[in-house]
Amino acid sequence: MDNSFDVIIIGAGVIGCAVARELSRYDCSCLVLEKDEDVCCGTSKANSGIVHAGYDAKPGTLKAKMNIRGNEMMTSLCEELDIPFKRIGSLVVCTDEANRDGIDDLYARGITNEVPDMKILSADEVREIEPNISDDVVCALYAPTAGVICPFRLNIALAECAEQNGVEFKFDSAVADIRRSGGKWIVVTAEDTYECSAVINAAGCHSDELHNLVSDRKLHITARRGDYMLLDRSLDGFVNHIIFPQPTAMGKGILVTPTVHGNTIVGPTAIDTGNKDEAPVTAEGLAKVSEGATRNVKGLPLKQVITGFSGLRAHEDGGEFILNEADGCDGFFDCVGIESPGLTACPAIGEYMANMVSGKLGLKLKETWNGICKDVVKPFELSAEERAELIKEQPEYGRIICRCETITEGEIIDSIRRPLGARSLDGVKRRTRVGMGRCQGGFCSPRVMDILSRELGVPLDSITKNGGDSKILIGRTKDEG
Amino acid sequence: MKADIVIIGGGPAGLAAAVAAAKEDCSLDILILERDSELGGILNQCIHNGFGLHTFNEELTGPEYAARFEAQLDGLGIRYMLDTMVLDVASSSVTAVNSTEGVFTVDCSAVVLCMGCRERPRGALNIPGLRPAGVFTAGTAQRLVNIEGYMPGKEVVILGSGDIGLIMARRMTLEGAKVKAVCELMPYSGGLKRNIVQCLDDFDIPLLLSHTVVDIKGKERLTSVVIAEVDERSKPISGTEQEIACDTLLLSCGLIPENELSRSCGVKINPATNGPVVNESFETSIPGVFACGNVLHVHDLVDYVSEESGRAGRSAARYVKAKASSEGPVIAIRNGNGVRYTVPSFVRVNGLEDDLVIRFRAGNVYRDSYINVLMDGETKLHRRKPVITPGEMEQVILKKEDLASPPSEILIEITEI
Numbered sequence: 001m002d003n004s005f006d007v008i009i010i011g012a013g014v015i016g017c018a019v020a021r022e023l024s025r026y027d028c029s030c031l032v033l034e035k036d037e038d039v040c041c042g043t044s045k046a047n048s049g050i051v052h053a054g055y056d057a058k059p060g061t062l063k064a065k066m067n068i069r070g071n072e073m074m075t076s077l078c079e080e081l082d083i084p085f086k087r088i089g090s091l092v093v094c095t096d097e098a099n100r101d102g103i104d105d106l107y108a109r110g111i112t113n114e115v116p117d118m119k120i121l122s123a124d125e126v127r128e129i130e131p132n133i134s135d136d137v138v139c140a141l142y143a144p145t146a147g148v149i150c151p152f153r154l155n156i157a158l159a160e161c162a163e164q165n166g167v168e169f170k171f172d173s174a175v176a177d178i179r180r181s182g183g184k185w186i187v188v189t190a191e192d193t194y195e196c197s198a199v200i201n202a203a204g205c206h207s208d209e210l211h212n213l214v215s216d217r218k219l220h221i222t223a224r225r226g227d228y229m230l231l232d233r234s235l236d237g238f239v240n241h242i243i244f245p246q247p248t249a250m251g252k253g254i255l256v257t258p259t260v261h262g263n264t265i266v267g268p269t270a271i272d273t274g275n276k277d278e279a280p281v282t283a284e285g286l287a288k289v290s291e292g293a294t295r296n297v298k299g300l301p302l303k304q305v306i307t308g309f310s311g312l313r314a315h316e317d318g319g320e321f322i323l324n325e326a327d328g329c330d331g332f333f334d335c336v337g338i339e340s341p342g343l344t345a346c347p348a349i350g351e352y353m354a355n356m357v358s359g360k361l362g363l364k365l366k367e368t369w370n371g372i373c374k375d376v377v378k379p380f381e382l383s384a385e386e387r388a389e390l391i392k393e394q395p396e397y398g399r400i401i402c403r404c405e406t407i408t409e410g411e412i413i414d415s416i417r418r419p420l421g422a423r424s425l426d427g428v429k430r431r432t433r434v435g436m437g438r439c440q441g442g443f444c445s446p447r448v449m450d451i452l453s454r455e456l457g458v459p460l461d462s463i464t465k466n467g468g469d470s471k472i473l474i475g476r477t478k479d480e481g
Numbered sequence: 482m483k484a485d486i487v488i489i490g491g492g493p494a495g496l497a498a499a500v501a502a503a504k505e506d507c508s509l510d511i512l513i514l515e516r517d518s519e520l521g522g523i524l525n526q527c528i529h530n531g532f533g534l535h536t537f538n539e540e541l542t543g544p545e546y547a548a549r550f551e552a553q554l555d556g557l558g559i560r561y562m563l564d565t566m567v568l569d570v571a572s573s574s575v576t577a578v579n580s581t582e583g584v585f586t587v588d589c590s591a592v593v594l595c596m597g598c599r600e601r602p603r604g605a606l607n608i609p610g611l612r613p614a615g616v617f618t619a620g621t622a623q624r625l626v627n628i629e630g631y632m633p634g635k636e637v638v639i640l641g642s643g644d645i646g647l648i649m650a651r652r653m654t655l656e657g658a659k660v661k662a663v664c665e666l667m668p669y670s671g672g673l674k675r676n677i678v679q680c681l682d683d684f685d686i687p688l689l690l691s692h693t694v695v696d697i698k699g700k701e702r703l704t705s706v707v708i709a710e711v712d713e714r715s716k717p718i719s720g721t722e723q724e725i726a727c728d729t730l731l732l733s734c735g736l737i738p739e740n741e742l743s744r745s746c747g748v749k750i751n752p753a754t755n756g757p758v759v760n761e762s763f764e765t766s767i768p769g770v771f772a773c774g775n776v777l778h779v780h781d782l783v784d785y786v787s788e789e790s791g792r793a794g795r796s797a798a799r800y801v802k803a804k805a806s807s808e809g810p811v812i813a814i815r816n817g818n819g820v821r822y823t824v825p826s827f828v829r830v831n832g833l834e835d836d837l838v839i840r841f842r843a844g845n846v847y848r849d850s851y852i853n854v855l856m857d858g859e860t861k862l863h864r865r866k867p868v869i870t871p872g873e874m875e876q877v878i879l880k881k882e883d884l885a886s887p888p889s890e891i892l893i894e895i896t897e898i
Binding site for chain 2: 229230234277278279280281282283285286305306307308309384387388391392395396397398399400403406438439440441442443445446450460461464465466467468469470471472473474475476477478
């Protein structure tokens with residue numbers, strides 16, 4: 001492998017992959033280095049899956065601009081990349097007469113940010129569209145442009161599209177050092193040394209550490225943990241919109257929303273933690289989630305939880321997205337402090353950073369570029385005729401492996417064989433939804449392991465949950481002793 | 482496609498229902514739809530013995546027990562389709578998918594729901610901590626060990642003392658793993674006494690009652706769990722935490738009947754069992770839709786599954802031939818003191834076979850107590866039992882003639898001396 005690139009992007013989360021896709025429009029060589037075994041392994045995999053309307057961010061900030069632009073771009077992006085996305089609208093609910101002003105302020109901020117079609121709804125109007133809303137509801141800010149998205153497909157599709165346009169990806173490649181040498185950046189991982197003209201730092205919670213390797217103007221990120229509970233799909237329709245409490249300094253608060261796949265998600269907490277690599281769910285966190293959720297939505301059956309998880313947001317001390325060339329570091333570009341609304345903003349950040357980098361390097365647009373990328377074929381989203389035809393040609397699309405989510409062997413095989421395909425149980429899960437249902441993989445995980453083993457041509461006991469040392473099995477029963 | 486009776490699931494319930502229906506009426510066209518690649522259901526991975534003591538008067542392994550039923554299918558002309566997942570159930574049709582037929586519908590006169598149950602996963606238990614590899618439900622681990630032939634780990638903690646967890650404590654030990662503890666949230670075990678003796682006591686595996694797991698550690702693979710004692714309200718008691726190094730946590734914290742299909746077709750569900758409400762014929766709230774086995778209520782013994790499923794299968798056969806009558810007197814069965822639920826929930830006298838078996842579970846542990854059966858307030862049965870626990874299903878058997886002049890209600894209760 002030639003280790004010289006025009007651009008190296010560090011981090012294959014939504015931001016790194018969005019920048020990679022935008023840069024793939026240009027005639028340049030580009031490599032994405034990812035410390036984990038797959039794309040979508042950090043903040044991008046554990047969040048609310050919300051496309052925000054854009055009334056939260058302070059007017060004039062990059063957070064506000066990128067949110068609005070990202071929201072605008074999302075419809076066409078999701079069509080191009082086959083990403084599940086529904087604009088179901090959001091409600092910021094006021095449950096205390098004394099805080100009504102807060103809703104007016106948020107509305108005014110939204111107007112300044114140019115959020116379209118917002119309305120302040122009366123208590124009765126809220127009840128009409130959300131029958132299970134708290135009896136204490138006073139009013140709510142309604143923003144129809146907010147939506148729910150599949151964060152996994154968003155991240156994976158951005159990467160797949162970048163890959164089909166020539167971007168290279170290298171996994172299990174944590175960056176150990178970055179230095180300047182001979183007018184180039186030298187990027188060092190445990191196994192390789194690379195050189196490039198421009199570095200894009202999209203390393204999430206670790207982006208401050210990379211920045212601080214090269215720049216004297218230091219940045220500092222706190223990992224802010226968010227706990228969530230995911231509820232069974234049988235509650236579909238219990239809430240119809242993204243329901244937020246009124247925001248505080250720590251964030252937008254604990255929301256309740258249907259996911260794009262029809263589960264109900266509740267969370268997140270906002271707990272600052274010293275650990276950037278581990279996000280344990282805590283009993284206190286789950287208690288806060290339960291309490292927060294039931295404050296705005298009455299009778300929410302939290303007993304129908306199918307899983308709890310937590311994610312880390314990269315909160316920079318300044319509270320703003322940092323999207324620029326680092327001070328005194330020619331060609332080192334930061335995407336630092338990308339917390340909420342980072343998922344919404346990712347296409348806009350991709351566009352913004354690609355403009356900046358292409359200008360700097362004088363890159364030219366390619367003559368041909370393919371921005372379309374189809375998801376794994378899902379037989380149960382096809383018409384009856386199309387599905388019959390598919391199963392006739394490829395019988396594995398008639399064999400159900402994941403009973404809870406009705407996922408076939410054909411989909412699992414596709415998720416493994418496609419470019420940047422899955423190599424672990426979690427990789428298959430994020431690409432197909434296998435094991436995301438109510439039994440949480442109890443039935444299907446041994447079967448998915450069999451398929452992974454067969455497709456990858458590796459022994460069953462080398463299959464991992466999510467790479468590294470996360471092997472599911474320790475060996476054959478009769479090998480030892 | 483057409484069949485007289487479609488049986489959803491080819492595990493112990495489905496097999497017994499099919500065989501009994503065919504024996505009741507050999508002219509019926511019976512079709513079993515099984516989602517796995519072989520019949521037998523969970524019995525295939527239950528390679529331990531102890532099955533069949535009631536049904537066959539001998540101790541069989543799970544696969545042997547299933548084979549006794551499977552061997553009868555061909556002779557009785559019972560059809561089955563494997564790798565076939567049912568997508569939708571209505572009272573007179575079943576829609577399914579497989580790789581040869583694609584999505585297809587079977588028109589039928591009766592349906593028997595035999596989908597079994599699933600294990601409660603970690604996510605539904607709200608156990609705090611990280612999410613490393615090495616956390617399995619006991620049944621998943623059982624499949625990995627007994628079917629795939631692989632070890633999930635070598636130092637094991639088990640949460641929950643359900644029967645599969647107890648069986649797996651012994652299995653993992655026999656395969657060379659060290660089972661360090663079985664923690665049970667409740668002050669009593671959820672499993673059978675015989676399994677506690679044979680699977681834990683015989684191997685010196687400690688059973689820690691009123692204990693739970695309060696933290697799971699390890700970023701990639703499990704490295705330890707923290708356990709703690711709990712108070713009467715099942716809340717962990719601060720200061721009682723102890724960390725146990727292990728690479729495997731097995732969960733045996735309850736089984737949930739798989740009633741998603743039943744719910745979507747509108748069958749009434751009993752919140753105490755999470756299974757359909759059924760009458761003496763194991764017929765659900767939808768005429769012609771029957772339910773039996775663990776989809777109805779979770780059993781301890783497969784022998785009882787077979788016995789109930791036989792009744793369900795015969796009832797379905799009689800329904801198809803319109804021999805069953807829903808006319809006539811109805812007896813309600815009420816849960817008295819200490820009784821969490823009964824199966825059936827009510828009895829139509831005209832649907833009775835020679836006897837009526839009422840199975841139920843207690844809500845707590847009772848020592849030196851009586852099981853009483855009262856008909857319209859009058860005690861008809863008063864039976865002493867040294868121990869009654871939620872982990873062991875109880876039953877009372879009434880003869881048809883006991884109900885000759887039918888009461889309006891039967892009450893089952895537990896009274897302490």
